[in-house]
Amino acid sequence: MAEGEFYRAASPREAAGLLAQHGGAARVLAGGTDLMVAVNKRKFKPQVLIYLGDAGMSGISQEGDALLIGAATPLNEILASPLVADKAPLLATAIKQMASPAIRNAGTIGGNLANASPAADTATPLLVLGASLKLVGAKGEREVPLAEFFTGPGQSVLAADEIIAQVKVPAQSAEAKWAYRKVGKRKAQSLSVVSVAVYCPLSGGKVSGVAIALGAVAPTPLLATEAAGLLNGKALDEATIAAAAKAAAEATSPIDDARGTAWYRKRASEAVVKQLLTELAG
Numbered sequence: 001m002a003e004g005e006f007y008r009a010a011s012p013r014e015a016a017g018l019l020a021q022h023g024g025a026a027r028v029l030a031g032g033t034d035l036m037v038a039v040n041k042r043k044f045k046p047q048v049l050i051y052l053g054d055a056g057m058s059g060i061s062q063e064g065d066a067l068l069i070g071a072a073t074p075l076n077e078i079l080a081s082p083l084v085a086d087k088a089p090l091l092a093t094a095i096k097q098m099a100s101p102a103i104r105n106a107g108t109i110g111g112n113l114a115n116a117s118p119a120a121d122t123a124t125p126l127l128v129l130g131a132s133l134k135l136v137g138a139k140g141e142r143e144v145p146l147a148e149f150f151t152g153p154g155q156s157v158l159a160a161d162e163i164i165a166q167v168k169v170p171a172q173s174a175e176a177k178w179a180y181r182k183v184g185k186r187k188a189q190s191l192s193v194v195s196v197a198v199y200c201p202l203s204g205g206k207v208s209g210v211a212i213a214l215g216a217v218a219p220t221p222l223l224a225t226e227a228a229g230l231l232n233g234k235a236l237d238e239a240t241i242a243a244a245a246k247a248a249a250e251a252t253s254p255i256d257d258a259r260g261t262a263w264y265r266k267r268a269s270e271a272v273v274k275q276l277l278t279e280l281a282g
């Protein structure tokens, strides 16, 4: 970085404008817990860094039935938020199991999503809650459902001059059941080998609008829509749960890597979905 340039953007639009001005040589920097690891490993050498910490993109508020979380909000701030604990406890539960307190103090929700890792731990709770992203570009802004954001490992629909400015999270229904489990190689400082989030609204003892998402078992965080479809309108009995867990595992397309084999990930996907649904069934 000796000959590089460093900017502090004062707004999301200014950050996007700087990205447009500098093209592929520029990267935005939030907490740096992914980006600087890549730089240190010499995977990439940015010529221009645009820091988002002063761009007015941090903070959590409520708008109607939704939470608005600034993309540059540190993960620990989200974890400590009474609003998130009340309206989106599923998200807080997932964040609590991420990395370590030090990494969560720096790492942001926007960085976790923009990095587009299949193992991004905020993705699965946000997918099942139906979150959407406000993307700000040099020429305007748009809202994209998170379910349409990821396109492949490390890839998303973000244009070269766009940043994620805000994450909109519909509040959980107080009656809904939900569950989250992360399987890693260790309890802390560990990327997911498999993660599963389940959100299960109930109506008259039957589930309706259930959503299941899995992480680290496909090229992108995955919404298991077929598995969820098998549950809707039904009681959570043993046979229904087993069928849904099998369908969820069939939707995965894992790979072998240093953290686990594809075989293990598929088996674990089925087992964890089954476990969580059984817990929700009481």
Ligand SMILES: Cc1cc2nc3c(=O)[nH]c(=O)nc-3n(C[C@H](O)[C@H](O)[C@H](O)COP(=O)(O)OP(=O)(O)OC[C@H]3O[C@@H](n4cnc5c(N)ncnc54)[C@H](O)[C@@H]3O)c2cc1C
Binding pocket: 027, 028, 029, 030, 031, 032, 033, 034, 035, 036, 037, 052, 071, 072, 075, 097, 098, 099, 100, 103, 106, 107, 108, 109, 110, 111, 112, 113, 114, 115, 119, 120, 121, 122, 162, 163, 164, 165, 189, 190, 191, 192
């Ligand atoms: C030891 C360690 C443990 C970790 N454990 C976990 C874990 O358990 N689970 C997990 O999911 N992750 C984990 N991570 C990864 C990382 O901490 C998270 O992904 C974190 O949320 C990244 O946020 P950041 O603000 O640090 O992103 P940065 O490193 O600043 O940026 C990451 C990427 O996103 C881009 N970017 C950042 N913000 C935006 C934005 N608003 N709009 C557009 N692009 C943006 C950057 O240009 C860069 O390409 C771990 C990392 C480390 C080093």
